Each structure stands twice: as structure tokens, then as C-alpha cells.
Amino acid sequence: MKRIGIKYQLRITTLIPAFLVALLLAIFYNGLFGNDLKQHMSRLGEAYIRQLLPAAQYAMLRRDDRTLQGLINASTINPEVIALAFYSGDGQLLAYRGGKHSLNKPFNPPKFTGDYIESKQINPFTINFIAPVTIPKFNLYSNSPFKNLLSPMATRADDILGWLSIDIDTRSMIIKRYQMLIVTIFITLFGLLMGLTIHYFLSKRIYLPISRLRRSMKQILRNEFETEIKTTSPGELGIIEQGCAHLQKKYLETIRDLNQHIEVATEDLQQSLELLEEKNIELSLEKKK
Numbered sequence: 001m002k003r004i005g006i007k008y009q010l011r012i013t014t015l016i017p018a019f020l021v022a023l024l025l026a027i028f029y030n031g032l033f034g035n036d037l038k039q040h041m042s043r044l045g046e047a048y049i050r051q052l053l054p055a056a057q058y059a060m061l062r063r064d065d066r067t068l069q070g071l072i073n074a075s076t077i078n079p080e081v082i083a084l085a086f087y088s089g090d091g092q093l094l095a096y097r098g099g100k101h102s103l104n105k106p107f108n109p110p111k112f113t114g115d116y117i118e119s120k121q122i123n124p125f126t127i128n129f130i131a132p133v134t135i136p137k138f139n140l141y142s143n144s145p146f147k148n149l150l151s152p153m154a155t156r157a158d159d160i161l162g163w164l165s166i167d168i169d170t171r172s173m174i175i176k177r178y179q180m181l182i183v184t185i186f187i188t189l190f191g192l193l194m195g196l197t198i199h200y201f202l203s204k205r206i207y208l209p210i211s212r213l214r215r216s217m218k219q220i221l222r223n224e225f226e227t228e229i230k231t232t233s234p235g236e237l238g239i240i241e242q243g244c245a246h247l248q249k250k251y252l253e254t255i256r257d258l259n260q261h262i263e264v265a266t267e268d269l270q271q272s273l274e275l276l277e278e279k280n281i282e283l284s285l286e287k288k289k
Contacts, residue, residue, distance in 0.1 A: 006206075006207050006210050006211075007203070010199070010203045010206060010207060011196075011199060011203070014195060014199045014203070015192065015195055015196065015199070018192060018195045019188075019192060022188040022191050022192065023188070026184045026185075026187075026188055029184070030177075030180060030181060030184060033177070033180050034177055037173045037176060037177060040173070041127060041168060041170055041173050042127075044080060044168060045117075045119060045127060045129040045166060045168045046117050046129065048075065048078070048081065048129075048166055049117055049129055049164055049166060051075075052075060052166075053131065053133060053164065055067070055071055056068065056071060056086060056133050056164060057133055057134070057135070057161065059071070060086075060088075060094075060133055060161040061135070061161065065094050065095055068086045068094055068095040069095040069097075071095075072084045072086070072095055072096065072097045073097060076097050076098065079169070079172075080168050080169050080172070081098075081166060081167070081168065081169075082098055082126060082167040082168065082169050083096070083097065083098025083165075083166070083167040084096065084097055084098060084164075084165070084166045084167070085097075085098070085107070085164075085165045085166075086133070086162055086163070086164055086165075087107050087109070087162050087164075088161075088163075089109070089160050089161060089162050089163075090109070091107045091108060091109045091163070093107070094162065098167065107163070107165065109163060110130060110132075116131070117129055117130070117131040118130045118131070122167065124170075124174075125169060125170050125171050125174070126167050126168070126169060126170065127167070127168045127170055128165065128166070128167050128168075129165070129166045129167075129168065130163060130164070130165050131163070131164050132160045132162075132164075133160070133161045133162045133163060133164055134159045134160055134161065135159040135161060205233070205234075205237075206237070209230075209232075209233040209238075209240075209241060210237070212229075212230055213229070213240070213241065213244060216229045216244070220248070225248065225251065225252060225255070226252065229241060229244050229245040229248055
């Protein structure tokens with residue numbers, strides 16, 4: 001920092017705090033935005049599953065694979081849904097849509113029971129949600145009490161009729177995250193540019209008077225004591241300029257007074273020498289007589 005001029009020191013001390021604040025805000029808000037997007041995708045997958053579960057329960061109780069396939073066909077019109085599949089309680093495929101998704105990946109039923117939705121990241125662009133299809137406690141499609149269509153022997157001890165698996169595309173989330181990053185970068189750069197512009201116009205009042213004083217001091221160090229020191233700056237810098245100009249004025253006045261005293265002393269000494277010379281001549285003449 002000692003070798004850097006006052007102009008660049010002012011620029012550094014102005015821009016570094018602004019850059020650090022912008023960077024911290026960018027990291028903070030991008031982190032919040034990323035967490036919100038993850039929660040949004042998680043809620044989206046859970047919402048799809050919650051919508052499908054009542055109809056899937058009724059269809060699995062009736063062993064109606066056609067209804068399950070119709071549910072899948074109606075649900076996959078959403079652009080976020082990549083693949084959707086229904087499995088029986090022992091992991092056999094009942095209905096699916098989404099290319100070879102369900103055929104290439106053998107389904108292993110998770111070891112949990114109850115109304116629970118499990119999610120996991122399959123790849124950077126896909127999240128998989130798995131939920132059990134359990135025996136409903138009430139008949140959602142009529143006012144009559146629910147009757148179990150399955151025999152007691154056919155009902156699993158954990159009341160799981162099957163499984164619902166859905167893959168959600170996260171590309172839209174990633175695109176929004178990159179859009180947020182780009183917007184953040186542009187806002188940060190714009191803020192730095194505005195800070196640099198404001199610094200350029202405001203710092204002139206600081207480093208230009210200091211630069212003038214520095215040039216004047218260099219000339220004074222070269223014994224050019226009559227160099228001009230401008231006193232046009234306002235505020236504290238104006239006081240410094242006035243003080244330097246006052247010191248220069250007093251110094252020049254002292255030099256002039258000293259020169260005048262030296263000249264007067266020189267004249268007096270010269271007169272004394274002339275008188276002394278005259279007396280010496282008179283003494284020499286008297287001795288000759």
C-alpha cells in the first residue's frame with residue numbers, strides 16, 4: 001500500500017467494501033433461492049402423489065390396471081413429470097409411462113410402512129419420489145361405508161396395496177438457478193460500476209488538491225520556494241492548503257528580511273572598512289612627518 005498513490009488507495013478503500021457486501025448478499029440470496037427451489041420441487045412431487053393416491057387406492061383394491069394406466073396417462077401431460085409407475089406390493093410392475101424407465105430399473109420395495117413419501121436424487125436433472133399405496137380407511141367415492149374387497153388372507157399386515165413411483169424433471173429449477181446467478185452477477189457489476197462512477201466524481205475533490213500539493217512540495221524540495229500553492233479547495237483540504245501557503249509566505253518574508261539585514265550589515269561593514277582604511281592612511285602620513 002505504501003507504493004500505491006492516494007488516487008488508487010481511495011479507489012481500493014471505496015470498492016473493496018462495496019464488493020464484499022455485494023458478494024455476501026449474492027451468496028446469501030442465491031442460497032435462499034436455491035433452498036426455495038428445492039422445497040418447491042419437493043412439494044411439487046408430493047402434490048402429484050397426493051393427487052394420485054386416492055384414485056390409485058381404489059383401482060388397486062379392484063385390481064383395475066386399466067384405471068391405473070389411465071391415471072398415469074392423464075398425469076404425464078405435465079412437463080415436469082418424466083416417468084410414472086405403479087407397482088404391486090411385492091414390486092411387480094402394474095402400469096407405467098416414461099419410456100423404458102420402469103423396465104431398466106428393477107423396483108425394490110422400500111422397507112418402511114405408513115403414509116410416507118421418500119425422495120432421492122437420481123441424477124443432476126431428476127428427482128424420484130416413492131410412496132406406498134395403502135388400504136384407505138374411508139371410501140372416497142361414495143357415501144356408503146368402506147368395504148374391503150380383498151380377503152383377509154390377501155391383505156398384507158402393513159396394509160400396503162402397492163407403490164407409486166414418479167420422476168420429476170429438475171431442469172426448470174436448474175435454469176431458474178442459473179438465471180438468478182446471471183441476474184446477481186449483472187446487479188453486482190452494475191453496483192460496482194455505479195460505485196466506481198460515484199467514486200470518480202467525488203474523489204476528485206480529495207486527490208486533485210493532494211496531487212497539487214505534492215507537486216508544489218516537490219518544487220520546494222528543489223529549492224523553488226516561490227512556486228504557487230493554490231488555496232481553492234473547500235473544507236479540511238482548503239485549511240491544509242492555506243496553512244502551506246501561509247508557511248510559504250512567512251518563509252519567503254523571513255528570507256527577504258534576512259537578505260535585507262545581510263545587505264545592511266554588509267554596507268555597515270564596508271563603511272567600517274573604508275573608515276579604518278582612511279585612519280590607517282592618516283597614521284602612515286603622521287609617521288612620515
